[in-house]
Amino acid sequence: MAPRKRGSGGGGSGRGGLSFMFCCFNSSDHPEITYKLREDFALQSMEPALPMPGYDELDGMFSELVDELDLTEKHREAMFALPAEKKWQIYCSKKKEQEENKGATSWPEYYIDQLNSMAARITLLALEKEEEEERNKTIENLKTALRTQPMRFVTRFIDLDGLTCILNFLKSMDYDTTESQIHTSLIGCIKALMNNSQGRAHVLSHSESINIIAQSLATENIKTKVAVLEIMGAVCLVPGGHKKILESMLHYQHFACERTRFQTLINDLDRKTGRYRDEVNLKTAIMSFINAVLSQGAGETSLEFRIHLRYEFLMLGIQPVIDKLRSHENSTLDRHLDFFEMLRNEDELALSKRFESVHIDTKSATQVFELIRKKLNHHEAYPHFMSVLHHCLLMPHKRSGNTVQYWLLLDRIVQQMVLQNDKGHDPDVAPLENFNVKNVVRMLVNENEVKQWKEQAEKMRKEHQELQQKFEKKERECDAKTQEKEDMMQTLNKMKEKLEKESTEHKNVKQQVADLTARLHELSTNKLEGTVWMEVDDAKVFKILDLEDIEKTFSAYQRQQKEAEEDTLGSKKVKELSVIDGRRAQNCNILLSRLRLSNDEIKRAILTMDEHEDLPKDMLEQLLKFIPEKSDVDLLEEHKHELDRMAKPDRFLYEMSRINHYQQRLQSLYFKKKFAERIAEIKPKIEALTKASKQMLNSKSLKQLLEVVLAFGNYMNKGQRGNAYGFKVSSLNKIADTKSSIDKNITLLHYLITILEKKYPKVLQFQEDLKSVPEAAKVNMTELEKDIGNLRSGLKSVESELEYQKKLPQQQLEDKFVSVVSQFITVASFSFSDVEDSLNEAKDLFLRAVKHFGEDASKMQPDEFFGIFDQFLQSFTEAQQENENIRKRKEEEERRAKMEAQLREQREKERKARKAKANGEDNGGEFDDLVSALRSGEVFDKDLSKMKRNRKRINNQSTDSGRERTITKVNI
Secondary structure (H helix, E strand, O other): OOEEEEEOOOOOOOOOOHHHHHOOOOOOOOOOOEOOOOOOOOOOOOOOOOOOOOHHHHHHHHHHHHHHHHHHOHHHHHHHOOOHHHHHHHHHHHHHHHHHHOOOHHHHHHEEEEEEEHHHHHOOOOHHHHHHHHHHHHHHHHHHHHHHHOHHHHHHHOOOOOOHHHHHHHHOOOHHHHHHHHHHHHHHHHHHHOOOOHHHHHHOOOOOOHHHHHHHHHHOOOOOOHHHHHHHHHHHHHOOOHHHHHHHHHHHHOOOOOOOOOHHHHHHHOOOOOEEEEEEEEHHHHHHHHHHHHHHHHHHHHHHHHHHHHHHHOOOOOOHHHHHHHHHHOOHHHHHHHHHHHHHHHHHHHHHHHOOOOOOOOHHHHHHHHHHHHHHOOOOHHHHHHHHHHHHHHHHOOHHHHHHHHHOOOOOOOOHHOOOOOOOOOOOOOOOOOHHHHHHHHHHHOOOHHHHHHHHHHHHHHHHHHHHHHHHHHHHHHHHHHHHHHHHHHHHHHHHHHHHOHHHHHHHHHHHHHHHHHHHOHHHHHOOOOOHOOOOOOHHHHHOOOOOHHHHHHHHHHEEEEEEHHHHHHHEEEEEOOOOHHHHHHHHHHHHHHHHOOOHHHHHHHOOOOOOOOOOOHHHHHEEEHHOOHHHOOOOOOOHHHHEEEEEHHHHHHHHHHOOOHHHHHHHHHHHHHHHHHHHHHHHHHHHHHHHEEEEEEHHHHHHHHHHHHHHHHHHHHOOOOOOOOOOOOHHHHHHHHHHHOOOOOHHHHHHHHHHHHOOOOOOOOHHHHHHHHHHOOOOOHHHHHHHHHHHHHHHHHHHHHHHHHHHHOOEEEEEEEEHHHHHHHHHHHHHHHHHHHHHHHHHHHHHHHHHOOOOOOOHHOOOOHHHHHHHHHHHHHHHHHHHHHHHHHHHHHHHHHHHHHHHHHHHHHHHOOOOOOOOOOOHHHHHHHHHHHOOOOOHHHHHHHHHHHHHHHHHHHHHOOOOOOOOOOOO
């Protein structure tokens, strides 16, 4: 239909629909609006039905309209130069048109819902022909909309994850859909989306898009294959797109189970497809893609990369296929074939120059080796080259999978060495991508060797367990001795410090007493003098006793043998005698089995005060539960003549009852072992009290914090002239409960922290000043004093038992209670006295701290007092973090707003940078232009012309010198 004109307004559709307006802008008169009518639209006389808004509001509304049209800078300026009446007329006309076309199909949501519905039903049932046509029509309409609708349509489609819907559809297709027109149309939608700069950026930034597009190469549909190859070839020309294409081809190798990369492409390049036109189109698309992969990205500058990648194609047999393709006699296809061969010849010539050779026959291993040898012959790298060759001779050469893996590893390592740049980046993704050296080594391990190592490992594991048990026992002994030594040294050092404060006479007395004590300890073996033991002679008794019978009866070996015989001859075993309670006997038996010590060993450990650390603390605690009671002892005494028949628990209780003061000894031993542990538990509590009290008294930042809080309270309660002079410390935790009237998420504590950070930054140090408060808040004074009381009473009990043992007329030789406990009491008494003094000091400091803050010392306990400050510290820290989070959120919002503004500015610059075509339309089809140039080979024309000039110059030089050389194609 011929263009028509109207002086008072009009409208058109599409982004190019207003291009008619600029035909008369050179005139001083107001321009007439020229437009083309759609065939299905009849022009109606229209005057603005709404009153025109103010100029500022109109400019804003008109700017939004112009943005939707995505015009070039020249046309934008012309549009904004229109009078206000014209702007309002155009705006009303366009908005009316949009209202009239406001159908479901004009919104991205409609197409996205349709795509999701199709993807969900794609494999449920066979589609009727009508339904398939309807689906294809819907997708075609989407493709058209992505090309023709305003920018907001594309932007909305992207924001709603429309691309992901298309990709999900592509992934979920069954075989029939893959081979249908629907598949081709979906690829067309992606191509249409990439025609837009925002859409193209979105496709390239998507993590899976290029890989999923590459998967469509598996179809037999020629049109789909061609469309995919054109997209991928064009992506090679886009910055950052080349490596994505290489990654997608590696992905396709795994997806299609190819032996090597690009295998499907070479197969399609070689096979016949039927129709001449389809076949030529496919082969042209493949060759244009191969040339783009070779010459773009790293291939623009790196000779090594081009030779490396081309070698993959040559190994797949591309050269014979290219020779056959010449028979098609198609000019466009021949242009791509010429570029491939010319680029290859140029690269081989450049490689020859490196080795100062006229030509390199890459098919000849001999020539390749000779060139490398000559190049390195007088080089310091030559020994390493020979070493590589020697080790290659030593590599396995039998036909097996392992041999191939070795050579593959060597091949890929060398590839990496050649391709990686100075920063360690590899422009390709194939070398060593999925090659696992550990897996290869694992395949070479001999099974017998594995079995041998397993047996040896099992043997060593058992030995390790045995040694570990022995080590743990020795370790317990060492720990106990070390602890005793440390306690002794600490006690002696403290005693020394304390006594040094006394007079010189006291020091001399102390030294004499210490020497005397040492001498008495050294003379302790002379205690036998004057005792009954000096008057007896056991040698006389040996003549009367039946020593063999004693040995037979009491020998440890015989006892073990007897127990073994009793185990094997259970029917002959004499019935055991048990007189104690059955439940008690059972529990005692369990304890003895855990101890793994004989009665004699337990008895010896108790008498020697466990000098070998045979009795762990937990076992001693259990032994205290099985003290022989008087009733048990009486019953056992009645049956002592039947000792051999006694059950294990009965015999144990009987033998323990024979130890004088067994219960008191056991309690003393347990107290001795637990003493250091109890002291270690009490000391940190006392230290926490002491430190926290001092910190509370000395913290200047805490004092200043309380000043600020008091000022806040006085001002908020009674104004600036408030008369409160202080407040209860418990009020600190009520600060966090005071909500802001503006924002309920903000409390007085949040505000206080903000003020402190700005006005009193040093006050924030109070958290560091009070670092011992959290530990002090856990201290319960009642429990602490109870622990001290238990230690005091325990020490008195041990001292009483020591006095009793000293008064005994005689002691067994192995009885070391007196010597060990005497030494222990000396150390423990001083340690306890030191702890008691520390507790008294901590109490005094705590009372001072409580009074210092105006609290009642008689009612306030440490856990309550310090708990208040601990809770405040926690609330303070949390509020600080919340303030920081609020700051970060605000900064993030500001940053996001700034980025959005920059993005809008960038979009505006991009619009200004677009060049209008001859018909005045925008350049939205730039990706189509790229595809077209790639398909025709125009994109390679510049390089092809340059190579032809170089070739002509070289041939002329060769003719002049009489040494003309024919360029030979290398077939691999």
